[in-house]
Amino acid sequence: MPNTILVGAQWGDEGKGKVIDVLTDQADLVVRYQGGSNAGHTVIVDGKKHVLHLIPSGILHPGKVCVIGNGVVVDPIELLHEIRMIEGQGMVTAGRLWVSDRAHLAMSYHKALDKADEARRGADRKIGTTGRGIGPCYGDKVARNGLRIGDMLAPHFSDLVTQRVGAANATLHAMGAPTLDPATECETYLTVARALMPYIADTLTLVHQADADGKSILLEGAQGTMLDIDFGTYPFVTSSNATAGGACTGSGLSPRRIDRVVGVIKCYTTRVGEGPFPTEMKDAAGEDLRQRGAEFGATTGRPRRCGWFDAVVGRHAARVNGVDFWALTKLDVLDTLPVIKICVAYACDGKRYDAIPACLETFSRCEPIYEEMPGWMEPTSHITRYSDLPLKARTYVERLIGLLGGRLGLLSIGPARETTLRMAI
Numbered sequence: 001m002p003n004t005i006l007v008g009a010q011w012g013d014e015g016k017g018k019v020i021d022v023l024t025d026q027a028d029l030v031v032r033y034q035g036g037s038n039a040g041h042t043v044i045v046d047g048k049k050h051v052l053h054l055i056p057s058g059i060l061h062p063g064k065v066c067v068i069g070n071g072v073v074v075d076p077i078e079l080l081h082e083i084r085m086i087e088g089q090g091m092v093t094a095g096r097l098w099v100s101d102r103a104h105l106a107m108s109y110h111k112a113l114d115k116a117d118e119a120r121r122g123a124d125r126k127i128g129t130t131g132r133g134i135g136p137c138y139g140d141k142v143a144r145n146g147l148r149i150g151d152m153l154a155p156h157f158s159d160l161v162t163q164r165v166g167a168a169n170a171t172l173h174a175m176g177a178p179t180l181d182p183a184t185e186c187e188t189y190l191t192v193a194r195a196l197m198p199y200i201a202d203t204l205t206l207v208h209q210a211d212a213d214g215k216s217i218l219l220e221g222a223q224g225t226m227l228d229i230d231f232g233t234y235p236f237v238t239s240s241n242a243t244a245g246g247a248c249t250g251s252g253l254s255p256r257r258i259d260r261v262v263g264v265i266k267c268y269t270t271r272v273g274e275g276p277f278p279t280e281m282k283d284a285a286g287e288d289l290r291q292r293g294a295e296f297g298a299t300t301g302r303p304r305r306c307g308w309f310d311a312v313v314g315r316h317a318a319r320v321n322g323v324d325f326w327a328l329t330k331l332d333v334l335d336t337l338p339v340i341k342i343c344v345a346y347a348c349d350g351k352r353y354d355a356i357p358a359c360l361e362t363f364s365r366c367e368p369i370y371e372e373m374p375g376w377m378e379p380t381s382h383i384t385r386y387s388d389l390p391l392k393a394r395t396y397v398e399r400l401i402g403l404l405g406g407r408l409g410l411l412s413i414g415p416a417r418e419t420t421l422r423m424a425i
């Protein structure tokens with residue numbers, strides 16, 4: 001059974017939650033490797049909707065083991081809340097869910113700093129963060145000021161919290177933002193630490209043992225390639241490596257132990273928050289896509305910006321991640337469109353761009369070069385075999401894969417598990 005990395009190939013919200021849910025059938029261990037509770041996977045099982053921010057959706061499959069890897073920044077309050085929600089629905093988490101002792105803690109003061117920073121940036125410079133403290137937490141990690149999950153087990157944990165809250169308060173005060181009460185923070189985090197103790201583990205050893213035992217590991221990414229701190233539209237990005245490399249650094253599994261990379265990509269494009277988006281549709285057609293695709297953030301409820309499929313973005317993701325198989329999602333959302341556009345390259349300053357320019361200013365002025373294809377104008381969600389899809393739908397899908405390279409592994413034609421056509425994965 002292969003070890004698989006699953007990545008988002010666009011700006012997140014590609015439908016990774018559902019694809020992970022489907023691929024979990026083949027996996028023994030599901031490992032989340034980066035991001036924090038800013039991510040939100042939506043999975044629909046037996047008609048019931050589950051939104052998970054930190055815990056891998058593999059938890060919805062009895063018997064599968066789930067790991068929150070060292071690369072994730074963990075809000076322990078949110079984690080406890082998710083554990084209780086899952087247990088409240090009759091599922092067992094004890095002995096099946098492990099959080100890395102090396103993962104960093106996303107604390108209340110990180111949230112406060114996140115919000116204060118966005119307010120300070122003002123309307124034209126704000127990143128559009130989810131306000132979950134993820135950026136400040138990764139900032140502390142890199143600055144070597146972070147607290148880790150393992151610190152919750154230390155006898156002096158409350159001293160560490162008091163000290164960090166004090167330091168954060170000085171910054172918040174200087175920014176004119178409200179400060180936090182160290183005693184209240186200590187009390188809260190000590191209570192949470194006690195409750196989380198049974199879930200804390202050396203997940204590096206756990207993952208390696210599973211690999212040595214021949215178990216199949218699924219490494220799941222949050223966000224997407226265009227939000228990657230290095231390869232995304234910096235600075236309108238997330239604070240971690242959402243791409244395939246991050247799967248290894250965020251779990252401790254060697255790149256040599258990876259067998260395949262699956263890229264999840266939507267048949268059109270969406271983006272939440274600020275930053276350039278060449279194929280954005282600012283008209284009624286964009287609004288129509290938003291409604292049909294239910295494009296509202298799982299974490300924030302914010303409307304997502306919608307646009308045509310961008311093959312330049314897709315090729316960028318193919319390169320950076322080394323995508324072997326594509327999981328193409330939300331084909332059904334295009335069912336009613338008479339004409340569908342695909343962006344094949346950009347034009348800027350009289351020059352053609354076949355790759356994403358690193359310069360944000362150039363990227364923000366890129367105009368899409370479109371190809372048009374006829375829509376199939378009939379429903380697809382009920383279809384159970386690829387060959388039964390309308391010819392025009394297949395032609396569209398095959399054109400996308402042709403532009404991206406790699407193979408079509410899976411095609412998703414609806415939100416539910418059953419509305420999935422599995423080809424090569």
Ligand code: GDP
Nearest residue numbers: 013014015016017041042298330412413414415
């Ligand atoms: P993620 O962050 O990549 O997991 O994406 P989200 O879960 O935030 O958003 C994906 C949304 O699309 C969820 O509401 C899914 O239920 C839904 N979804 C996934 N695949 C499909 C599909 O093929 N068709 C439709 N209509 N909805 C889908």
